[in-house]
Amino acid sequence: MGIFFRYIFVFLRKDFQLGIYTYTAVFLSLALYLNYRYNFETEVLRKLLGEPWGFLYALAFYGFIYYGVCIPKLFASKKLYVLADVFFWLRTLFFISVVAGGISFQSYFQLSILKEFIDFSFSKEEFRFVSSNFSNLKLVLLWFLPILLFYFFFERSSYEHAAKLKPKPFLYGITFRNFKLRLYFFLMLFMLPLILFATSLQPFLLFYPIFDAFQIQPVFQLSPLAAMLSFELIYGMLFVCTELLFRGAFVIGFSDGLAEDSVLPMAALYCSIHFGKPVLEAISSIFGGYILGILAFYTLSIMGGIVVHIWIAWLTDALALLKKYADIGLPKSN
Numbered sequence: 001m002g003i004f005f006r007y008i009f010v011f012l013r014k015d016f017q018l019g020i021y022t023y024t025a026v027f028l029s030l031a032l033y034l035n036y037r038y039n040f041e042t043e044v045l046r047k048l049l050g051e052p053w054g055f056l057y058a059l060a061f062y063g064f065i066y067y068g069v070c071i072p073k074l075f076a077s078k079k080l081y082v083l084a085d086v087f088f089w090l091r092t093l094f095f096i097s098v099v100a101g102g103i104s105f106q107s108y109f110q111l112s113i114l115k116e117f118i119d120f121s122f123s124k125e126e127f128r129f130v131s132s133n134f135s136n137l138k139l140v141l142l143w144f145l146p147i148l149l150f151y152f153f154f155e156r157s158s159y160e161h162a163a164k165l166k167p168k169p170f171l172y173g174i175t176f177r178n179f180k181l182r183l184y185f186f187l188m189l190f191m192l193p194l195i196l197f198a199t200s201l202q203p204f205l206l207f208y209p210i211f212d213a214f215q216i217q218p219v220f221q222l223s224p225l226a227a228m229l230s231f232e233l234i235y236g237m238l239f240v241c242t243e244l245l246f247r248g249a250f251v252i253g254f255s256d257g258l259a260e261d262s263v264l265p266m267a268a269l270y271c272s273i274h275f276g277k278p279v280l281e282a283i284s285s286i287f288g289g290y291i292l293g294i295l296a297f298y299t300l301s302i303m304g305g306i307v308v309h310i311w312i313a314w315l316t317d318a319l320a321l322l323k324k325y326a327d328i329g330l331p332k333s334n
Contacts, residue, residue, distance in 0.1 A: 004186050004295075011294045015260040020076035024069050028268055031065065032275075032282060041275035049104045058100035065272040066096055070258075070265035077261050088257060094150060095249050096269075102142035103273065125216040132211045133231060136238045143241040147172070147249055155253070172248030173302035184304040187291065188311055194284070195312065199319040203278040208320035210235065228321075232314060239309040246270050246289060247296040247305045255297055263293035288312075 035041055048057040070092070074082050082088050151171055169175045198204045213219070213227035222230070246266055254262040270289035274282040292305040 003180075004183055007183075007294055007298050008291070011260060011263075011297070015263070017076050020073055020264075023072055024264055024268060027068055028271060028286060031272070032279065035275045035282075036279050046276065054104040055097075055101055058104040059097055062100050062103075062269060062272060063093075063096050066092065066265050066269045069268040070261075073261050073264055074258075079258075079261065082257055085257065091154075091253070094146075095245070095253070098143055098146045098245060098249075099269070099273065101146070102139045105138065105142060123217065123219075126219045128216070129211070129213075129219040129227060129231070133234050136234045140234075140237050140241050143245050147241075147244060169252065169300045172244060173252045173296055173300055174244065174248070175301050176303055177301060178299040179301045179303040180299075181304070181307065183295065183299070184308050187308055191288075191308075191312055192315075195316055195319060198278075198280060199316060199323050201278075201280070204281075204316075205320055205324060207278055209317035212321065212324075214321070214325070232317065235313065235317075236310045239313055240306050243292070243296075243302040243305040243309055247292050248302045251293045251296045252300055252302070255300075260297070263290060263297060266293050 038044075045057065045061060048054055051057075071083070074080065148171065169177065199208065209228075211228070211231045213222075213224040213231070218224070219227055246269070250266040250269070251262045267286050267290040271282055271286045274285045292308065296302050296305060
């Protein structure tokens with residue numbers, strides 16, 4: 001626990017500036033208010049993403065969120081030389097494009113391609129099951145493969161981190177070196193009462209579990225438990241790629257030039273991909289993304305973030321499921 005707080009305090013001592021942190025808080029508060037007041041993500045952005053040109057809309061939106069925090073942060077840190085670095089722009093645009101490409105193609109695929117090919121082949125429940133799993137698998141591939149190619153073809157073998165030249169960790173932090181589970185245990189313990197509270201709220205129970213096999217007819221002759229477990233396994237793979245992209249590429253990948261300045265813009269961007277989820281989850285993603293970013297920055301590993309992220313996701317679904325059926329028992333599928 002001691003090293004956990006040491007990382008946080010040391011990072012804040014180096015990075016915290018009242019002006020830029022206040023600006024970021026106001027920026028994200030306004031973005032959150034506009035999104036949930038006018039249902040921007042669900043009523044506007046998601047419809048645009050379902051069009052063939054949805055990628056450009058997504059790129060503009062996520063680029064606005066990221067650069068809206070990153071550029072002022074660099075000004076506040078007096079690192080204007082970074083803005084003159086062509087590779088900074090190429091790398092940030094590429095990673096933002098990966099975020100936008102995965103989310104936009106996912107929406108277009110669900111609304112157009114997937115429906116056209118299997119809508120008449122499967123039952124309604126089977127279509128939902130296949131669609132949910134395909135959505136997660138697509139995002140895994142659309143985020144993982146571009147990062148993998150970029151890493152091997154464009155990244156260098158070493159970079160400057162914390163004023164020392166260190167070997168770059170494999171694939172932006174896919175390494176158990178410096179990984180200590182006890183470092184993340186406190187974070188997991190801290191999240192437990194928050195998840196218990198969240199899963200007692202109606203907005204969360206309307207959204208979670210993501211896929212409820214106990215509420216539908218059996219799919220592909222699978223039992224409800226087997227269908228749930230197969231979904232959750234693929235669902236967990238999604239968070240490996242989420243950590244690789246946000247804590248890996250956006251933090252560890254930029255720790256050579258941006259150093260501590262890489263974390264705050266990442267947390268803002270990470271919050272924006274939660275705009276379609278309950279508002280409390282979107283708000284908590286700022287703090288969760290920020291803390292996991294700090295830990296990734298110092299450990300140069302995303303393995304702890306993967307463990308925490310999957311634990312939170314699976315626990316949320318499990319508690320939401322138990323909450324739904326605690327009083328009436330699990331429904332039996334016909």
